[in-house]
Amino acid sequence: MIPRVTASIDLDAIRHNLTRIRQWTPDSRVMAVIKADAYGHGAVQVARALRDLRSESDFAGRHPWEADAFAVACLEEALRLREARVYAPIVVLEGVLSLEELRLCLHHELQIVVHDDWQLALLEQLPRGARARLWIKIDTGMHRLGFEPEKVAAVHERILARRDWQLCGWMTHLARADETDSAATQAQIDCFDAVLADRPGARTIANSAGLVAWPQARADWVRPGLLLYGASPLSGRTGAELGLRPAMRLESRVLALRDCRAGEPIGYGAIYHCERDMRIAVVTVGYADGVLRCLPNGTPFQVHGQSAPMVGRVSMDMVTIDVSAIPQTRVGDSVLLWGEGLPVEALADRAGTLSYELFCGLTQRVRRVYP
Numbered sequence: 179m180i181p182r183v184t185a186s187i188d189l190d191a192i193r194h195n196l197t198r199i200r201q202w203t204p205d206s207r208v209m210a211v212i213k214a215d216a217y218g219h220g221a222v223q224v225a226r227a228l229r230d231l232r233s234e235s236d237f238a239g240r241h242p243w244e245a246d247a248f249a250v251a252c253l254e255e256a257l258r259l260r261e262a263r264v265y266a267p268i269v270v271l272e273g274v275l276s277l278e279e280l281r282l283c284l285h286h287e288l289q290i291v292v293h294d295d296w297q298l299a300l301l302e303q304l305p306r307g308a309r310a311r312l313w314i315k316i317d318t319g320m321h322r323l324g325f326e327p328e329k330v331a332a333v334h335e336r337i338l339a340r341r342d343w344q345l346c347g348w349m350t351h352l353a354r355a356d357e358t359d360s361a362a363t364q365a366q367i368d369c370f371d372a373v374l375a376d377r378p379g380a381r382t383i384a385n386s387a388g389l390v391a392w393p394q395a396r397a398d399w400v401r402p403g404l405l406l407y408g409a410s411p412l413s414g415r416t417g418a419e420l421g422l423r424p425a426m427r428l429e430s431r432v433l434a435l436r437d438c439r440a441g442e443p444i445g446y447g448a449i450y451h452c453e454r455d456m457r458i459a460v461v462t463v464g465y466a467d468g469v470l471r472c473l474p475n476g477t478p479f480q481v482h483g484q485s486a487p488m489v490g491r492v493s494m495d496m497v498t499i500d501v502s503a504i505p506q507t508r509v510g511d512s513v514l515l516w517g518e519g520l521p522v523e524a525l526a527d528r529a530g531t532l533s534y535e536l537f538c539g540l541t542q543r544v545r546r547v548y549p
């Protein structure tokens with residue numbers, strides 16, 4: 179069966195990108211963010227690619243492409259990795275919602291982010307001797323998750339009171355790291371440093387944009403997600419310009435070809451009328467695969483390495499593209515939506531969104547292959 183839409187994932191590119199991250203921040207440890215199924219790239223496959231499984235029990239000799247730990251959003255994502263025998267350290271960024279989840283985290287030796295009093299209260303219900311591994315999250319200005327700076331001293335005392343708990347470190351998250359001229363990031367870093375001034379423990383601040391654009395945010399650990407997948411977290415710059423390799427190539431197929439006359443409308447709502455006699459290819463990818471319906475006319479896909487602009491509206495299973503200038507196009511030919519030579523960032527710009535959303539929005543109908 180010929181897959182309609184294929185996302186080919188280049189695990190070597192992901193290893194390359196992690197190696198590139200180490201060049202930016204050679205003294206930091208790397209918590210590779212593989213939540214949301216590794217941004218659509220397949221969390222289990224990515225985790226396996228970023229650990230030398232032979233050295234899992236004795237993690238002494240580290241390769242530059244190896245992650246020191248993984249981060250996922252929630253327990254369910256962490257358990258999927260453990261089921262797939264990924265025994266590396268895993269951090270659960272949202273922490274837990276219940277005592278039952280907490281017990282599961284302990285059972286599977288997961289590291290838990292604690293960001294609120296009620297989570298600490300849950301932890302305090304554990305019996306003495308329960309070995310919880312904790313990251314404490316501080317809200318330094320994003321106002322989403324984390325303890326307020328004034329509460330940190332009290333939180334720290336509560337943690338120190340339980341000798342069986344391991345404090346893995348302190349965490350904060352940057353709200354505007356991609357805005358290289360904003361004062362907000364420096365203010366967050368200053369706040370974090372001030373609150374933790376005399377407190378021991380590892381620190382982690384930076385996501386992808388933070389670690390590229392804010393050297394002072396690199397700290398003991400960095401938490402890159404997007405960079406691993408080869409896309410740029412900074413607007414106006416592509417992953418390739420940052421020395422990254424795109425890890426995903428998204429391709430579909432030509433399902434039909436038709437010759438349309440000048441003035442004829444194409445597709446739902448007739449939002450496009452042929453400007454001249456045109457050869458239109460119908461391509462088997464639509465919003466049910468994750469291609470956003472808001473993509474405008476003119477969005478460039480590629481056939482035979484040449485640009486083929488989209489015309490008409492994205493429908494559930496199909497898009498239509500202009501292949502008038504590519505006469506060798508045949509039914510069954512591959513159509514590139516993004517990948518090497520066609521940056522995902524360009525498509526994201528067209529859609530008024532970020533490459534994050536395009537990656538994460540790919541649905542189950544898209545076949546993932548690992549050539």
Ligand SMILES: Cc1ncc(COP(=O)(O)O)c(C=O)c1O
Nearest residue numbers: 211271351385386401402403404
């Ligand atoms: C707490 C936290 N750290 C790190 C990341 C990774 O972000 P990025 O993909 O921008 O590197 C995320 C992603 O949203 C996050 O929520």
